[in-house]
Amino acid sequence: MRVLMLNYEFPPLGGGGGVAAKKLAEGFIKLGYQVDYVTTGFNDLKNYEDVDGINVYRVSVIGRKELSTATIPSMISFPFLAYTKACELCKINQYSFINTHFAIPTGPLGIWISRKFNLQNILSIYGGDIYDPSKSYSPHKKWYLKKVVKWVLSNSRYVVAESSNIKDNALKHYNIEKDINIIPLAYEPVIFGKINRESLGLDRNIFYTISIGRLVKRKGFEFLIKAIKNTPDNVHALVIGEGPEKDNLVNLAKELNISDRIHFLGFVSEIEKFQYLQNSDVYVLSSVHEGFGIVLQEAMQVGLPIISTDNGGQVDFIKEGKNGYLVRFGDVEALASMINKFEQDDQLKVNFSEYNKEEVKKFEDKRICKEYLGILG
Structure with a gap:
């Protein structure tokens, strides 16, 4: 075969x-x-x-x-x-x-x-x-x-x-x-060695959002940066990825006087990516539109709660109040409010974490491939 x-x-x-x-x-x-x-x-x-x-x-x-x-x-x-x-x-x-x-x-x-x-x-x-x-x-x-x-x-x-x-x-x-x-997209959990925040140069007292993707207009990272401006000083954003919008995003953070709270990490290895995910507090997807969002499966694997915009395939598996929350794209106030909600409630993160770790098992690669083969008869 x-x-x-x-x-x-x-x-x-x-x-x-x-x-x-x-x-x-x-x-x-x-x-x-x-x-x-x-x-x-x-x-x-x-x-x-x-x-x-x-x-x-x-x-x-x-x-x-x-x-x-x-x-x-x-x-x-x-x-x-x-x-x-x-x-x-x-x-x-x-x-x-x-x-x-x-x-x-x-x-x-x-x-x-x-x-x-x-x-x-x-x-x-x-x-x-x-x-x-x-x-x-x-x-x-x-x-x-x-x-x-x-x-x-x-x-x-x-x-x-x-x-x-x-x-x-x-x-x-x-x-x-x-x-x-x-x-849906097939997903197989990535095996990686867990490390602490200090090993990544992260502060144990900071609340970190994390976002992964190409720095292009569709990903809406400017929406995230503006939202961080409306959160407490102990809330920082980790951004993994490169792309043509990087200079604009760096300049936006400077204009808002929050450059020290927006951390552009560039490309990192697959293992490092999961180590950053595992040491973060909430995943934020700020895209104008997302076909599905494989990064959300990666966030679910490590048990991160998710805050996402509501236009795209992510609405199929983001269960409001169970594993994440959906906000309208461009609604900076709503996004900032959701980030603050998790920053203020540790138990909420714990509840969402267990749900996501179970939910991601539905995307197991062999299971998804069998659905493809079922089409052929």
């Missing part, structure tokens, strides 16, 4: 979509499948390597400049430049099915290969590939992108949305007659 996965992202390149696809690949491997994964090449990353049992093939694209974010030329060129490698693999291997990730830019590639080699194709859509309200060039706003996405959704044999919100947006904006399956 063998599966061909197509995705322009794969860690360390890209964001949550690459991480989610990798976890899905690991789940297929646990179920006895061999996984070949075609993705984007970059700088010194190897053209081929075995990563945790996944056969990763990287192809050169045009104009990729950063690990964290793709350029328009790199996305446009990926399906065309990856086509040859995908065909080569299909000629020497017998695949049970193809799993394509992102309607654009990868979607067309999945359709071309599935048709050429008569293979069933499952398209996984993530949110930003069909709808991103923070971007002027969101696919649903540009007629030419909208046309491509509609063609991809209509011509992919099966479509999986990671949340009800993504399914709703696909049906609403692309007017397709399609049965879209809802299957």
Whole structure:
């Protein structure tokens, strides 16, 4: 049994979509499948390597400049430049099915290969590939992108949305007659060595919020920074990630005179990320829109309560008053109030923590992969 996965992202390149696809690949491997994964090449990353049992093939694209974010030329060129490698693999291997990730830019590639080699194709859509309200060039706003996405959704044999919100947006904006399956992101707990705050340079007397993600407009980090301004001085924010908005966010913290309370940690290793999570008090997701939010699963693993904006897939599993709270994006006062609520009530954090540790088990990778296989019949 063998599966061909197509995705322009794969860690360390890209964001949550690459991480989610990798976890899905690991789940297929646990179920006895061999996984070949075609993705984007970059700088010194190897053209081929075995990563945790996944056969990763990287192809050169045009104009990729950063690990964290793709350029328009790199996305446009990926399906065309990856086509040859995908065909080569299909000629020497017998695949049970193809799993394509992102309607654009990868979607067309999945359709071309599935048709050429008569293979069933499952398209996984993530949110930003069909709808991103923070971007002027969101696919649903540009007629030419909208046309491509509609063609991809209509011509992919099966479509999986990671949340009800993504399914709703696909049906609403692309007017397709399609049965879209809802299957959440696979998640396998990360094993890491627990350390104390002092080892990370953190103060045991400070209340730390933590947020992880690319520093881009859609993530709404300015919302978080403005909220921290309206909390007591002992409340600090840890921000893990890099991106084009960093200078603007640093300057905003300076303007608000809270630079000493906003800690930009940049990229950290996977182990360090979980050590920071484990030593924080509450997770804050401030995004304008989030397809699902793999970072929330990571927060749940360590038992962090969650404060999140209410637009996106996170509404499927954030249970108000049980494992977190939802606030409207841009409502600085409401976000600050929720942060203060946890800062003032230690027992609340304990109650939410136990719930999240149990809830995250529902996303176990083998369980999610079985749902994918169930689609094929």
